Amino acid sequence: MADISNNFVGIKSPNPFWLASAPPTDKAYNVERAFKAGWGGVVWKTLGEEGPPIVNVNGPRYGAIYGADRRLLGLNNIELITDRDLYLNLREIKEVKKKWPDRAVVVSLMVPCEEQAWKTILPLVEETGADGIELNFGCPHGMSERGMGSAVGQVPEYIEMVTRWCKQTTRMPVIVKLTPNISDIRYPARAAKAGGADAVSLINTVSSIISVNLDNFSPEPSIDGKGSHGGFCGPAVKPIALNMVAEIARDSETASLPISGIGGITTWRDAAEFLALGAGNVQVCTAAMTYGFKIIEEMTSGLETWMDAQGHQSLDDIIGRAVPNVTDWQYLNLNYVTKAKIDQDACIKCGRCHIACEDTSHQAITLMVDGARHFEVIEEECVGCNLCVNVCPVENCITMEQLPAGSKDQRTGKKVVKKYANWTEHPNNPSVTAAE
Amino acid sequence: MQGKARRKRMVEGVADGRLSAAELQENFADIHPPLDQHEALVASDRCYFCHDAPCVTACPTAIDIPLFIRQIATGSPMGAAETILDQNILGGMCARVCPTETLCEQACVREVAEGKPVQIGLLQRFATDAAMAKNKQFFQRMPATGKSVGVVGAGPAGLACAHRLAMHGHNVTVYEGRKKPGGLNEFGIAAYKTVDDFAREEVDYVTAIGGINIHYGQALGSKVTLEKLRDDHDAVFLGMGLSGINALGLKGKEPKGVEDAVDFIARLRQASNKGRLPIGRRVVVIGGGMTAVDCAVQAKLLGAEEVTIAYRRGQDQMNASRYEQDLAVGHGVIIREWLQPVKLKTKSGSVSGITLEYTALDRKKLVGTGETITLAADQVFRAIGQTLGDDNGSAVEGSLRLSGGRITTKPDGATSLAGVWAGGDCTSHGDDLTVTAVAQGRDAAEAINTALQG
Ligand SMILES: Cc1cc2nc3c(=O)[nH]c(=O)nc-3n(C[C@H](O)[C@H](O)[C@H](O)COP(=O)(O)OP(=O)(O)OC[C@H]3O[C@@H](n4cnc5c(N)ncnc54)[C@H](O)[C@@H]3O)c2cc1C
Ligand SMILES: Cc1cc2nc3c(=O)[nH]c(=O)nc-3n(C[C@H](O)[C@H](O)[C@H](O)COP(=O)(O)O)c2cc1C
Ligand code: SF4
Ligand code: SF4
Ligand code: SF4
Numbered sequence: 001m002a003d004i005s006n007n008f009v010g011i012k013s014p015n016p017f018w019l020a021s022a023p024p025t026d027k028a029y030n031v032e033r034a035f036k037a038g039w040g041g042v043v044w045k046t047l048g049e050e051g052p053p054i055v056n057v058n059g060p061r062y063g064a065i066y067g068a069d070r071r072l073l074g075l076n077n078i079e080l081i082t083d084r085d086l087y088l089n090l091r092e093i094k095e096v097k098k099k100w101p102d103r104a105v106v107v108s109l110m111v112p113c114e115e116q117a118w119k120t121i122l123p124l125v126e127e128t129g130a131d132g133i134e135l136n137f138g139c140p141h142g143m144s145e146r147g148m149g150s151a152v153g154q155v156p157e158y159i160e161m162v163t164r165w166c167k168q169t170t171r172m173p174v175i176v177k178l179t180p181n182i183s184d185i186r187y188p189a190r191a192a193k194a195g196g197a198d199a200v201s202l203i204n205t206v207s208s209i210i211s212v213n214l215d216n217f218s219p220e221p222s223i224d225g226k227g228s229h230g231g232f233c234g235p236a237v238k239p240i241a242l243n244m245v246a247e248i249a250r251d252s253e254t255a256s257l258p259i260s261g262i263g264g265i266t267t268w269r270d271a272a273e274f275l276a277l278g279a280g281n282v283q284v285c286t287a288a289m290t291y292g293f294k295i296i297e298e299m300t301s302g303l304e305t306w307m308d309a310q311g312h313q314s315l316d317d318i319i320g321r322a323v324p325n326v327t328d329w330q331y332l333n334l335n336y337v338t339k340a341k342i343d344q345d346a347c348i349k350c351g352r353c354h355i356a357c358e359d360t361s362h363q364a365i366t367l368m369v370d371g372a373r374h375f376e377v378i379e380e381e382c383v384g385c386n387l388c389v390n391v392c393p394v395e396n397c398i399t400m401e402q403l404p405a406g407s408k409d410q411r412t413g414k415k416v417v418k419k420y421a422n423w424t425e426h427p428n429n430p431s432v433t434a435a436e
Numbered sequence: 437m438q439g440k441a442r443r444k445r446m447v448e449g450v451a452d453g454r455l456s457a458a459e460l461q462e463n464f465a466d467i468h469p470p471l472d473q474h475e476a477l478v479a480s481d482r483c484y485f486c487h488d489a490p491c492v493t494a495c496p497t498a499i500d501i502p503l504f505i506r507q508i509a510t511g512s513p514m515g516a517a518e519t520i521l522d523q524n525i526l527g528g529m530c531a532r533v534c535p536t537e538t539l540c541e542q543a544c545v546r547e548v549a550e551g552k553p554v555q556i557g558l559l560q561r562f563a564t565d566a567a568m569a570k571n572k573q574f575f576q577r578m579p580a581t582g583k584s585v586g587v588v589g590a591g592p593a594g595l596a597c598a599h600r601l602a603m604h605g606h607n608v609t610v611y612e613g614r615k616k617p618g619g620l621n622e623f624g625i626a627a628y629k630t631v632d633d634f635a636r637e638e639v640d641y642v643t644a645i646g647g648i649n650i651h652y653g654q655a656l657g658s659k660v661t662l663e664k665l666r667d668d669h670d671a672v673f674l675g676m677g678l679s680g681i682n683a684l685g686l687k688g689k690e691p692k693g694v695e696d697a698v699d700f701i702a703r704l705r706q707a708s709n710k711g712r713l714p715i716g717r718r719v720v721v722i723g724g725g726m727t728a729v730d731c732a733v734q735a736k737l738l739g740a741e742e743v744t745i746a747y748r749r750g751q752d753q754m755n756a757s758r759y760e761q762d763l764a765v766g767h768g769v770i771i772r773e774w775l776q777p778v779k780l781k782t783k784s785g786s787v788s789g790i791t792l793e794y795t796a797l798d799r800k801k802l803v804g805t806g807e808t809i810t811l812a813a814d815q816v817f818r819a820i821g822q823t824l825g826d827d828n829g830s831a832v833e834g835s836l837r838l839s840g841g842r843i844t845t846k847p848d849g850a851t852s853l854a855g856v857w858a859g860g861d862c863t864s865h866g867d868d869l870t871v872t873a874v875a876q877g878r879d880a881a882e883a884i885n886t887a888l889q890g
Contacts, residue, residue, distance in 0.1 A: 068481035070474075348549040351487030367488065393484050394549065 002307035003314045004300060006040060008281045009173045009198040009258050011131040013040035013104040015300050016315055017271065020262050020283035021046050021108035021134060021177075024293075026082055028092035032099070037293035038300060041104025043175075043201075043283060046081035046136045047089055049111040049121060054083040060221035063210035065236065074236035075286050076210035078221065078228055081110050081136070086124075094128040106175065110136040110148050113158060115165050122170045132173035135162060137188070138180075138204025150204070153179035156191035163195025175260060178202040178244075180237075185244040189254045200248065201260035201283060203241045205231025234286035238264030242277055246326045249278025266295075268302025275315065276322035330423040337409050337416050338384035338400040340364070340377045346397040349373050353388035353398060361387055379410040445739055449786070449814050450693060452714040454739025460710045463737040467628040468532075468558060476562040479555045480509035486545055491556060494543035496875045497524035501540060505559055517567030518574045520560055525599045525878070526592055528568055528638050529621050530871045531561035532629050535726070537759040539871070568641055577647055578605040583888045586611060586669035588656045591619020592870045593675030593860025595642050596877030597884075601673075602647035604885045609669070610648060613655030619677055620861075621870065623702040626730040628737070657831030666855055671884045674832070674843065674851070674858035675877055680825030684722065684777055684818055691780060693787035697721060697731035697819035704734055716815030719743045720790050722777055723819030725755035726868070731817050732769045743769045744811060748776040748795050748802065755868075776804060780816065789813050824862060839864045849880030857884055 006016040018041035019025050019034055026045035034042060048054060056079055065074045082089060097105045107130045111117040125133060137153030152158045159176060166174045176192035178185060180203040192200050207229050211220045219227025241263025248254050261279025265271050266287040274282050287295055312318050342353070342365075354365045354375055364381035365388060366374060377388075389398045403409060405418035423429055445454045455463070471479060483505040491501045500519050507516035520527040534540070536557040544553035567574070583606045587594045590612040598608040616622055621635040643650070654660055656676060665672045681696040693716065707713050715738040721728050724747035736743045745764065747754055750773050754761060761771060774795045781789035789812045793804040823829070823841050837844040837852035842864045849857040859876030860866050866873065 069478050348545040349490065350484045350545045351489070352484060355487035373488070373490070 002304045002312055004303055004307070006281050006315060008104070008260065009132065009175070011041070011104045011106065011173060012102070013281070014102060015040035015296075015303075016275065016281035017296055017299055018042055018104060018106070018260070018281060018283045019288060020285040021136065022285040022289070023079070024285065024288045027084065027089075028096050031092075031096050031105075034288075034293050034296075035096075035100050035103050038296045039103070039293065040281075041106065041131075043106045043108050043134050044089070044093055044130075046108040046110045047086055047121070047125075048081050048109075049117050050086050053085055054080045056080055056083050057223050059223040063220040063230065065210060072234060072286075072290050074210070074232055074234040075289065076208050076221075076230040076232045077205070078230040081108075086121075090124055090128055093125075093130055097129045097131075104132075105130050106132045106134050108134040108136050108177070112148060113152055113162060118162065118165045119169050122166060122172075126170055126172060130172065132175060132198070133166065133170065134175040134177050134201060135166065136177050136204070137162075138177045138202075150179040150181055150207075153177075153188060153204075154182050156187045159188050160191040160195035163192055163197045167196035173198040175199045175201050177204055177262075179204050180240055180244060180263075181207045185247050186251045186254065189248045189251070189257065193254050193257050197257070199258035199260060199280070200254075201262055202244055202248075203237065203263040205233045206237055206240065208232035233263065234290075235264045235266050238266075238270060242273060245274060245279055246277040246323065249320060249323045250326050266290075268299045268306065271299060272303060272306060272318065273322075275319050277326070278320045278323045280315075280319055332422060333420045334423065334426060335417045335419060335421050337403040339379050339382045339403060340384065340386075340388050340398050341401045342375055342377060342388075342398050343396070344376075346394050347375055348394055348397075349375065350393060351375065352391045352393065356387050356391045361385060381411060383411065446717065446741060448717055450714045450716045452712050454715060455711070457711055460738070464627050464631070464710065466631045467626075470565060471555070471558050471562045476508055476513075476559060479559055480505045482546060483509070483554045484545060490543040490545060491540040491554075495540045496869065496872045497527075497530070497878070498875075499523045499527065499540075499560070501556055504563060505554065505556070508559055508563055513563045513566040514570075514572060516559075516563035517572070520564055521567070521574055523878075524871065524874050525596055525642055526621075526638060526870065526874045527560055528564035528641075529592070529625075529630065529635065530874065531557050531564055532634070533621075533625050534869070534871050535757050535760065538757045568637065571641065571644070573641075573644055575599075575603050575645055577602055577645060580607070580647075581605040581888065583607070583670045584609065584668075585671045585673060585884060585888075586665040587673045587675060588665070589613075589619060589675040589677060589860070589862075590617035590639070590650050591675055591677050591860060591873065592621060593677070593862075593873040593877035594619070594673065595639065596874040597673045597675060597857075597859060597881045598648045598877075599642050599645060600878050600881030601884060602645050604881070606647070606670075606885070606888065608648045610650040611654040611656060611660055611665070612650055612652050613658075613676070615652050617650055617652075619675075623705055624698060624727075625705075625870075626701070626734060627705055628734075655827070657827045662832060662835055662856070670855075670888055672856045673849070673877070673880055673884065674856065674862060675860045675873070676828055677861040677873075678822035678824055678842075679828055680823035681818055682821045682823060684820070686777060686780060688780075691782040691787045692785055693814055694780065694816045695818070697723065697727050697817040698822065700817055701727070701731060701734065704738075710738065713738055715740050716813065717741050718812050719815045719817065720811055720813040721745045721817045721819055723747065723817075723821070724749065724753070725819060725821070726760060727822075728817075728819035729756045729760045729764045729769075731819050733764050733767045735815075735817075736767045736769055740815075745769060745771045746775045746777070746790075746792055746811075747771070747773050750774060775809070776802075778804075778808060781810065787813055787816055790816055822861070822868075828862070842866065845876075847879075848883035849876055850883060855887075 004015045006013045021043040025042040061079045063076045067073045107125045176197045178188050209219050218225045245261050258280045261274030262283040265284045271282045354367045357365045362381050364378045366376045392398045403416045485502045489502045504516040504519040540556045541553035547553035587598050587610045590610050601608050617639045618635040719735045719740045721732045732743045732745050775792040778793045779791040791810045794807045843858045845863045849859045851858050857880040859880045860873035
């Protein structure tokens with residue numbers, strides 16, 4: 001059986017699945033239920049500095065988008081950091097860590113951007129015996145207006161500065177949580193590294209308005225007829241998160257920086273993809289908030305089963321394995337030619353491939369052949385774009401078949417060449433011509 | 437079961453009150469309860485929004501099914517209702533009575549793929565019910581044309597025709613032989629397919645467009661002649677269905693207890709208290725179509741102990757779909773095939789049994805084998821096909837060309853007589869489906885409109 005135990009910047013946990021800092025980790029009651037269910041670790045719901053507790057709205061704080069059968073695809077929230085007393089949280093963190101020594105307990109923090117504020121809170125956290133801290137530079141709403149959260153996360157200089165203060169003050173590993181609400185994720189990651197961060201974690205939630213109520217024209221969730229932008233998370237944000245993780249993993253400046261992958265992880269498969277793109281472990285929030293803690297059983301067993309089937313013995317065998325295959329568009333092989341192929345036995349004749357290709361693409365799929373409804377790829381027209389594969393409701397009904405070297409591409413009339421050739425050397429590339 | 441209740445149920449002969457009011461209520465409840473909001477969303481999400489969708493081709497009224505389902509999925513049941521009613525103004529009834537398993541849902545690609553079609557009929561009902569509950573009218577009359585059209589019969593064909601004509605601005609006078617509108621929607625469809633007073637409500641909903649005057653008790657033949665209709669109106673549409681029943685063709689006088697299935701069903705549909713309807717303890721239904729199934733199932737639901745459908749060919753040749761047959765069997769009806777009636781047994785003036793002869797195919801011809809079987813029966817129902825009927829036959833015979841005992845029509849409903857169109861069961865193109873009658877009524881209205889404008 002594959003070993004899925006995890007060591008992330010020296011923090012050990014029986015599996016790589018942590019609960020992200022959010023409502024599931026807001027108090028001992030929830031965290032203990034999570035540990036009982038089998039979660040490897042938690043990042044405690046973000047703590048703020050000492051003082052009157054944070055005030056949340058008293059109306060709805062979540063909104064959602066759905067897929068078929070009301071399956072939740074994305075959640076948006078306008079919740080703030082913990083609204084419980086700092087010392088109550090610290091006490092509970094200490095008790096839980098003592099009771100569950102084999103699980104990771106990391107504490108998320110967000111205090112004002114002043115050195116003293118961080119120097120005050122860090123010893124208190126250290127005293128709990130927690131395994132590490134996560135700096136919340138990600139929250140896009142509520143706190144950013146107060147100069148915290150993503151207000152800091154969007155300015156690389158601040159990230160570096162705050163990270164350095166923390167590293168100088170504490171022996172605990174420092175994980176910097178990044179906001180996706182920025183145009184190039186590599187800059188904050190580089191800043192975190194420069195400040196001495198042990199790792200980054202990403203993504204926090206994406207700034208969003210989830211929907212608008214068309215009866216009273218209020219954004220949702222609606223508080224007395226008004227709404228505010230919130231943070232978007234859940235399955236819908238996974239592609240954004242995957243790309244950002246990969247960007248950091250393959251950036252030469254941050255290549256060695258450990259990453260805790262977050263964003264839309266719902267199944268073992270999602271987690272495996274994050275690990276493959278360079279995440280050293282993963283964090284989950286929305287999936288747990290949607291289905292409860294029991295999903296951890298599917299996640300761990302699914303990961304183990306897949307690793308066993310593939311012959312991977314430990315997480316080290318898979319972490320970062322896809323990173324070398326992430327490249328820039330200009331290096332993709334232009335001599336790799338594919339054509340769509342429809343399995344006529346599997347086809348249920350819904351016509352979606354035809355209309356998608358006919359209306360919006362390359363007119364490469366038939367509708368009628370010899371007077372009968374029949375869907376077939378016209379090789380002379382097919383550019384191999386994959387749209388039909390994506391819209392076909394039947395699994396594996398349309399496949400992309402590579403044209404073997406030496407055969408003729410019916411569309412271009414040219415022979416398929418075996419040699420790898422990319423855009424940088426393509427005759428149509430003006431910069432190639434210029435170089436001559 | 438209490439002794440008394442049991443004795444009532446098992447009383448010999450033809451008797452009423454076999455079941456309690458509560459049992460009857462349960463038996464005749466909606467056979468396919470409507471989808472609630474959530475169920476409708478889940479069901480609509482299953483539709484693939486096919487291009488050139490096979491389900492549309494399979495619907496005789498060619499409702500844009502993918503479009504209306506997408507409208508439901510996106511939270512616009514009213515838009516969905518408009519899409520439906522635009523093609524089929526009796527979309528509410530059709531949603532209840534169409535044998536979808538042989539129409540739209542049979543063609544659905546998800547039936548092909550998984551044997552589990554999108555629930556088109558129930559979704560259609562969801563949308564049309566929503567519109568009717570709000571009495572939302574989608575169609576207005578165009579400016580009055582001053583033309584008038586006479587429509588015979590207020591059944592599905594006549595109503596669909598009248599509505600479309602009214603929409604085009606013509607004045608429509610409907611001549612209905614009975615005292616109530618709706619045709620077989622009101623008198624024929626099985627009670628559990630159209631519960632409450634839906635048939636009547638739908639007629640009111642359809643005629644609310646205005647410009648449609650229904651005259652009751654005005655039968656063509658006895659009260660008005662085709663001649664007169666042609667004189668009084670600019671065009672005539674015949675939608676009088678089939679009111680005759682084929683005879684069993686048995687020798688001798690028919691004893692009491694032998695009846696046409698459609699008459700029995702009509703009585704049942706009109707009964708204010710089903711507990712008062714007498715039904716036999718042992719019932720035999722002769723026939724193999726939808727009427728035979730509806731008759732047998734409803735006899736069973738009224739409390740008959742033993743109900744047998746006897747069909748002269750094999751089950752595969754029955755006009756009732758496999759689904760309908762299973763429905764009958766599921767209700768405890770016995771289906772016996774390859775049997776044709778030869779003799780009725782009588783006891784003190786009432787039927788007591790029926791002798792049937794086994795049949796076989798001899799070079800594609802159906803022949804009796806000589807072997808017989810006798811079933812005990814207190815009641816025998818004829819469900820062996822309908823005809824134009826003697827009165828209606830003579831009302832049109834001589835003026836109109838008939839084929840196979842029904843009015844010959846062109847695809848647009850034109851008959852052999854100028855200015856006269858026909859649609860629905862009474863025509864040679866009718867196929868004994870409500871939805872087909874609606875399609876033909878609508879199409880004839882379009883043809884009439886074109887003719888009147890020309
Ligand atoms: C028992 C039974 C069950 C059925 N179940 C189904 C089902 O589940 N699903 C389905 O799709 N189809 C079913 N059908 C068939 C369907 O009911 C018919 O195809 C449909 O009603 C035909 O419509 P129509 O307008 O042509 O005729 P009808 O519905 O028969 O309407 C004809 C109208 O004309 C009137 N009329 C007749 N003669 C005259 C006259 N001389 N002058 C004036 N008015 C006249 C009648 O009173 C009636 O109102 C069933 C039929 C029967 C008999
Ligand atoms: C209701 C809610 C509250 C959250 N609060 C915090 C928080 O206090 N601190 C933090 O770092 N992230 C917070 N997050 C972000 C999550 O930790 C996580 O980064 C994000 O939801 C993406 O992961 P997911 O797609 O698995 O949910 C919150 C998310 C939600 C839904
Ligand atoms: S989308 Fe798929 S199932 Fe539908 S017609 Fe095309 S190949 Fe067939
Ligand atoms: S009218 Fe009947 S056949 Fe047509 S879509 Fe509706 S239920 Fe199906
Ligand atoms: S065939 Fe089925 S899936 Fe396709 S449009 Fe019709 S109902 Fe929808």
